[in-house]
Amino acid sequence: MSLAQTEKYYLPQPSLWPIIGSVALLLMAVGGTMTMREIDNGGWILFAGLAILFVMMFGWFRDVIRDSEAGRYNQQVDASFRWSMSWFIFSEVMFFAAFFGALFYTRVLSVPWLADAETGSLLWPGFQATWPTAGPGLTEGVDALAGVSPHEFTPMGAWGIPAINTLLLLTSGVTVTWAHWGLKKNRRTQLVAGLALTVALGAVFLALQVYEYHHAYTEMGLTLGAGVYGATFFMLTGFHGFHVLVGTTMLIVMLLRSIAGHFTPDHHFAFEAVSWYWHFVDVVWVLLFILVYWMI
Amino acid sequence: MSDAAHAHEAHGHHAQPTGIMRWLTTTNHKDIGTLYLFFSLIMLFAAGSMALMIRAELFQPGMQLTHPDFFNQLTTMHGLIMIFGVIMPAFSGFANWQVPLMLGAPDMAFPRMNNWAFWILPVAGILLMVSFLLPGGAVAGGWTMYPPLFIQGGISYDLTILAVHIMGLSSIMGSINIITTILNMRAPGLTLMKMPLFCWTWLITAYLLIATMPVLAGAVTMLLTDRNFGTHFFNAAGGGDPVMFQHIFWFFAHPEVYILILPAFGIVSQIIPTFARKPLFGYASMVYATASIAILSFIVWAHHMFTVGMPVAGQLFFMFSTMLIAVPTGVKVFNWVATMWRGSLTFETPMLFAIAFVCLFTIGGFSGLVLAIAPVDIQLHDTYYVVAHFHYVLVSGALFSIFAGIYYWLPKWTGHMYDETLGKWHFWLSVIGMNIVFFPMHFLGLAGMPRRIPDYALQFTEFNQIATVGAFIFGFSQLIFLAVVLKAIRGGARASARVWEGAEGLEWTVPSPAPYHTFEVAPVLK
Numbered sequence: 178m179s180l181a182q183t184e185k186y187y188l189p190q191p192s193l194w195p196i197i198g199s200v201a202l203l204l205m206a207v208g209g210t211m212t213m214r215e216i217d218n219g220g221w222i223l224f225a226g227l228a229i230l231f232v233m234m235f236g237w238f239r240d241v242i243r244d245s246e247a248g249r250y251n252q253q254v255d256a257s258f259r260w261s262m263s264w265f266i267f268s269e270v271m272f273f274a275a276f277f278g279a280l281f282y283t284r285v286l287s288v289p290w291l292a293d294a295e296t297g298s299l300l301w302p303g304f305q306a307t308w309p310t311a312g313p314g315l316t317e318g319v320d321a322l323a324g325v326s327p328h329e330f331t332p333m334g335a336w337g338i339p340a341i342n343t344l345l346l347l348t349s350g351v352t353v354t355w356a357h358w359g360l361k362k363n364r365r366t367q368l369v370a371g372l373a374l375t376v377a378l379g380a381v382f383l384a385l386q387v388y389e390y391h392h393a394y395t396e397m398g399l400t401l402g403a404g405v406y407g408a409t410f411f412m413l414t415g416f417h418g419f420h421v422l423v424g425t426t427m428l429i430v431m432l433l434r435s436i437a438g439h440f441t442p443d444h445h446f447a448f449e450a451v452s453w454y455w456h457f458v459d460v461v462w463v464l465l466f467i468l469v470y471w472m473i
Numbered sequence: 474m475s476d477a478a479h480a481h482e483a484h485g486h487h488a489q490p491t492g493i494m495r496w497l498t499t500t501n502h503k504d505i506g507t508l509y510l511f512f513s514l515i516m517l518f519a520a521g522s523m524a525l526m527i528r529a530e531l532f533q534p535g536m537q538l539t540h541p542d543f544f545n546q547l548t549t550m551h552g553l554i555m556i557f558g559v560i561m562p563a564f565s566g567f568a569n570w571q572v573p574l575m576l577g578a579p580d581m582a583f584p585r586m587n588n589w590a591f592w593i594l595p596v597a598g599i600l601l602m603v604s605f606l607l608p609g610g611a612v613a614g615g616w617t618m619y620p621p622l623f624i625q626g627g628i629s630y631d632l633t634i635l636a637v638h639i640m641g642l643s644s645i646m647g648s649i650n651i652i653t654t655i656l657n658m659r660a661p662g663l664t665l666m667k668m669p670l671f672c673w674t675w676l677i678t679a680y681l682l683i684a685t686m687p688v689l690a691g692a693v694t695m696l697l698t699d700r701n702f703g704t705h706f707f708n709a710a711g712g713g714d715p716v717m718f719q720h721i722f723w724f725f726a727h728p729e730v731y732i733l734i735l736p737a738f739g740i741v742s743q744i745i746p747t748f749a750r751k752p753l754f755g756y757a758s759m760v761y762a763t764a765s766i767a768i769l770s771f772i773v774w775a776h777h778m779f780t781v782g783m784p785v786a787g788q789l790f791f792m793f794s795t796m797l798i799a800v801p802t803g804v805k806v807f808n809w810v811a812t813m814w815r816g817s818l819t820f821e822t823p824m825l826f827a828i829a830f831v832c833l834f835t836i837g838g839f840s841g842l843v844l845a846i847a848p849v850d851i852q853l854h855d856t857y858y859v860v861a862h863f864h865y866v867l868v869s870g871a872l873f874s875i876f877a878g879i880y881y882w883l884p885k886w887t888g889h890m891y892d893e894t895l896g897k898w899h900f901w902l903s904v905i906g907m908n909i910v911f912f913p914m915h916f917l918g919l920a921g922m923p924r925r926i927p928d929y930a931l932q933f934t935e936f937n938q939i940a941t942v943g944a945f946i947f948g949f950s951q952l953i954f955l956a957v958v959l960k961a962i963r964g965g966a967r968a969s970a971r972v973w974e975g976a977e978g979l980e981w982t983v984p985s986p987a988p989y990h991t992f993e994v995a996p997v998l999k
Contacts, residue, residue, distance in 0.1 A: 178899055183991065184963045185994075186578075186579050186580075186658070188579060188580050188584055189499065189500050189584055189585050190500065191489065191490050191494075191495070191498035191500055192498055192585045192588065192705050193497075193498050194498060194585065194586060194589075194590050195498075195589035195592050195709075196497045196588075196594075198589055199589070199593050199595070200640055202593055202596050203596045203599065203600075203663050206601075206632065206635040206636070206639065207491075207632075208597070209631075210628060210632050210635060211634065213631055213700075213701040214627075214631065216630050237585070243498070247550055253657065253658075255580040256657050256859025257583065257653050257657050257658075260582075260653040260656055261582070261583065261649045261650075261653045262649075262658055264652055264653070264683055265645075265649060265651045267643050267683055267684070268683045269687070270686075271683070271685070271686075271687040271688055272682050272687035272688070273691075274687075274688065274690055274691075275687065275688045275690070275691025275692060275695075275721055276695075278720075278721060278724075279691075279695065279706060279717060279721065280613075282714070282720060283712060283714065283717065286714075287709075287712075287714035287716070287717060287836060288712055290714075291709060291712065291714075300709070310712045311712060312705060312708070312709065312711035312712030312713065313709075313712070314708065314709065314711070315705070315710055321576050327882070327951040330961060332714065344858040373551040385919070395996065400703070401698065401702055401703050401704050402703035402704065402705070402711075404705050404711040404712040404713035405706065405711055406712065407699070407704070407705075407706055408695075408704035408705055408711070408713065409692060409706075410708050411704075412695070412698065412704070417949075428962075440613055440711045459862075462744070464705055
């Protein structure tokens, strides 16, 4: 391959993966809607869509990894990846901002408004603006999904599992950086060990989160239906947990690729992108810990 | 596939897929641009037919043609499809065709993702359109999707929420691609402040999309969980607040308004200098004005909510911040006029649409200023004055710029000149029809006719009849546009590389039609 060819911006050939992904999204949307509306076989269609989506992602990323390993990605392509990952993380920040915004709005504005003398006396006399709250008007039996009265929930405190989880995620931020140092100095053992540790920390975090949810639902009466506190609590921590799951999956792929001998000390943006993402998930958690768990 | 075979494939010595597979699997920015534009064209006729049904029903008071619930479905779907299925995909089509050509780039930064960003749009289109056939019909809660109404609807409401998610995904992927292309793929020497203004406006639009589409995704996700998973985000009984949806939604939807108009500014800023045969007046101020509009767009959202109840301090803040946007917008209008001042003007169809844009968009901008005044808005809120206002900015603004851009670049894309006579017919019928539809709506709104209502009091009849006549003139004259486009694709006078005498920029240095691959070796600019 001559120099001139290697310096060209790599343009991939036509690919089937995107249209396969579109079919997957169609099936997922239709199946998901059918499931939510309790129409027969919706679950199967949703499952088929998800399966196709996973095949698509596997195939598409396999193509990208092959392109990368074949040396088709020059400096300029690398810079494209850096820009795009930064903007993608920015879009994720804005997604979480919607839910943090909802938390702020209810805590600072709308719950106090509900309790103020003018509106409160009209709608729910005697309602006190406190946080956490399940709101003034939910009565027993309203919350059919959880089957418990939302009035009787216990808020999730900060200093049990959430504090341990904070420690786990902060440590994982250190281990992934340690792995990155290993990669840059071409110490492959340090790279693999650092990644394996990070994956393990992410997995323990997820396990503890599942335990916490189970505990909340079965013993604390804290459910998605527990008023606006339950809604913001589960949607914020739930979307965060989903991001940890995705991040852990990406870290596992990085671990497998590292074991397979991929990446060089100066060409490994996939690894860096995952570590950027992991740090982003970390920062979101710290905000969650302070605003959702601690300041109640 | 072995690595050797793969390497061979990468250098393009094998047959490209043909027929439908070419379009399904393409990674070429020109193919994908064409796909976006045709999708947009089809959706224009779909959503336009809905508008004509609305206008037909409103021709006289009383219920003639539709059931009130079906009327609500029409208004909702007309809005959703025109915004997400017509204007936005059309601008994406322009970006796909023109951004690499204007930058001297070989393609978009991520050709495979580019394909996916397009091909999930038809999925969303299917989810929306199919809901007309489902029990309960399509969504009827208004394109703004306000709870509690939106929480009470049937299956089509869930499908719409998921369609909005998918359209958002498409926009985010498309925007990341465009931003990356503009920041990283410019030809050597093409600095940011030398870029064609169309690229600047799309750069800023893409930023707005990435910043706000995820917020919309969050808002509709809350609707979805309130509907199906027992949350109480928008239910005061559970401590939530339906007004919170409006805040989150308009935090997205006001920047969205600029997403729908900034690329239009870009297109017009390309066309006016060409036909005035003068460089754009005040290029740098255009860039700064565009950026100012984008930044201000994040702090004006509650001017859509003056009537829902808000502290006076809030009303004042949102009123003044909204009025502030008139300053950079005024800079733009001034610059377009100054570009034409003492230029050697000729009036081909693209220029006609661009001039109509400047005049009529300004009317829409002024009625926006009227609506920004909080005490006035309390009178005009949810009346036909609002309908008149946003149709002046979206029809004679966004849509006219799209027509202008199509006429301007069609010779470059197809290699054939369009039919100038038909183009002029299309222009005059459109501009006259459009004003007949929407100008009377100002009077209707001032007289107090509410929007989104299938029936009305007798005193509104005359203006409604005028508007309906105009709507049919405007609607059917779009068939001329369809004919012009199809005719130019099939043949016509050969277009030169430069196409227009006064055209400047890299896209005019490649032959017409533009070859499948352009700028494989980057041009060097001095």
